[in-house]
Amino acid sequence: MTIDERLHPDRLFPAEERTRAVARELHELVAEKPIVSPHGHVDPRLLLDDLAYTDPATLLVSSDHYVTRLLHAAGVPLTELLGDVDPRTVWRLFCEHWHLFHGTASGFWLRETLGTVLGQRGAPTADTYDELVDVLASPRLRPRALFESFAIDVLATTDDPLDDLAVHDALRADPTFPGRVIPTFRPDAYLDPALSGWSDRVDQLGARDYDGYLAKLRERREYFIEHGAVSADFGVVQPAALELDRGAATALFERARSGRLDGGEAETFRAHMLFESARMSVDDGLVMTVHAGVRRNHHTETTARFGPDTGHDIPVDTSFTDNVRPLMERFGTAEGFHLVLFAVDESVWSRELAPLAGFYPSVYIGAPWWFLDAPDSIARFRAATTETAGFYRGSGFIDDTRAFLSVAARHAMSRRIDSAYLARLVVEGRISLAEATRVATDLVGSIPRQAFKL
Structure with a gap:
């Protein structure tokens, strides 16, 4: 009912x-x-194709890993939610488990979307599926x-x-x-030599050596700027930044290209490339955003079967103060440099991010994201950061x-x-x-x- x-x-x-x-x-x-x-x-x-949405299950359930992760945690197999599945069955399972979303951020968004966008009252039910299919066909919902x-x-x-x-x-x-839609430069897969296919992607960049690698990254950034980009985004487990001299960086690059880089060396190279990316932002003006503190694809079998972004990216402890210091020592007061730091680890909001943003003119505090873009977490974020850095040092x-x-x-x-x-x-x-x-x-x-x- x-x-x-x-x-x-x-x-x-x-x-x-x-x-x-x-x-x-x-x-x-x-x-x-x-x-x-x-x-x-x-x-x-x-937005380019502007096609009507076809069914509520694909739109609100299967395509949203916030939703599928809680259903999976309650025992609903992902095989019944993702891939070649009957959308009516997906919708029925979602409705049967609606109570799982009470009090959650995803529950709030779903309720708000159902009520304010789709004109639905109350809890979703299997009986509303056909009604929602008709609603989604409306030109106002393109x-x-x-x-x-x-x-x-x-x-x-x-x-x-x-x-x-x-x-x-x-x-x-x-x-x-007439809308304004702009790209964002996201180079993670080209900066981390530990990722599968990294060397192939470097080949696709057209880089023959380390100097060429840096030059090609700069070239692609400029291409994005020409097409309206204002920022470059980096997803890292830890926001470590480290400056290497050209010889050391070249040696690590060559070892990575030959597949001989060990785990510690890969970590060093990643930290160096975060530093170099900051240098590039100082030069070309792209805002640098760093999303830190998430162990991606935590469950190997799920990743292999269903791919990334399927609800099992899990937060880890994060440290900014010492990790970003080499970067801040060099670029923290550079004119025009903007660095937006995001953290899932709540403990760093008042201890590290607010003090960093409260001193360095380049640093802005990134708003809560992923598991923390929820009402109570946002309220905690506001209290944790405002007393030290105010409202105007945020994103x-x-x-x-x-x-x-x-x-x-x-x-x-x-x-x-x-x-x-x-x-x-x-x-x-x-x-x-x-x-x-x-x-x-x-x-x-x-x-x-x-x-x-x-």
């Missing part, structure tokens, strides 16, 4: 009435502001129409360094699509998602939580309402634009 459970108008606001009233006032100022999404993983072809209705001002994608960016070119040249909210339909829901969540946090500061007499109003507005506009040079 479907429960008539409308979205609460004060969701995520404080329970105490006086503070809730201020949160309402602040949220009203920003609720309809344009969305700035400077880091995410939406496929730009979605990707371009959603881009407009979500009021997305700019959307950044994540792209391979050798991508020709033809899809971005086609979108930019299309007079019927603004980062949705970091492939699930295009949930982009608006994720930003809505962030705006409600920030309104609640600011309201508490106002009621406690720590800032004025006028000051809170400015911060609330800047958090969704000038702050991400400043951090990402938009």
Whole structure:
């Protein structure tokens, strides 16, 4: 039975009435502001082709590893959720396990998306499948129409360094699509010699030696800049940076090319290339974003059978202070250098990231992401970082998602939580309402634009 459970108008606001009233006032100022999404993983072809979504199971379940991971944890085999499976069966399994998502971030996004985008009330049921198929066929739910209705001002994608960016070119040249969609340079697979196929990718770059390797990376970065990119993104387990002299770096590069590099040497080379990437950002102006602290593809069998990004990337302890010091010593005060540091490890927010951003003009604190882009975690993040670094040393909210339909829901969540946090500061007499109003507005506009040079 479907429960008539409308979205609460004060969701995520404080329970105490006086503070809730201020949160309402602040949220009203920003609720309809344009969305700035400077880091995410939406496929730009979605907007180029502008095809209607076909079924709710593929859209909301199979393509979202936040959803499939919890279903798998409850005993639903991934073979029943991914690949060549009946979408009706997937939807039924999802509905039967809806209770698993109560209190989770993914549950909030799903409920928000179902309610505000798809017009559904209450818990999803197997009986609503055909209704949702009809809803998804509506022209208002085509990707371009959603881009407009979500009021997305700019959307950044994540792209391979050798991508020709033809899809971005086609979108930019299309007079019927006025939206701004920009690429992001993501070179991890070309920087880590421990990854399978690294040497082949270096060949594809056209690099014959270490100097040529650096030159080709710079060349591809410039290509991305010419096509609208503003940032380069790096996913690392630890944010270690190390400067090697040319001879040592060349020797490691050659050992890697011949397949003779051991684990410690690979780690050293990765750290050196993070340092060199910072040097490149100082030179060409691309914002450098570092997502650290995740052990990717934790379960080997699942990766082999279903591929990466299937819900088993697991956080690890992370350390920034000493790891990034060589990079900060050289580039931390370099004019125009922007370094956005992201961490899944909550313990570093107040201990390391806020102090780093509170001194170095180059450092910005990346908003919570992955397992931590949840209401309570965002509130903890705000409290942990603001007292040391303030609001203006942050990146603004980062949705970091492939699930295009949930982009608006994720930003809505962030705006409600920030309104609640600011309201508490106002009621406690720590800032004025006028000051809170400015911060609330800047958090969704000038702050991400400043951090990402938009």
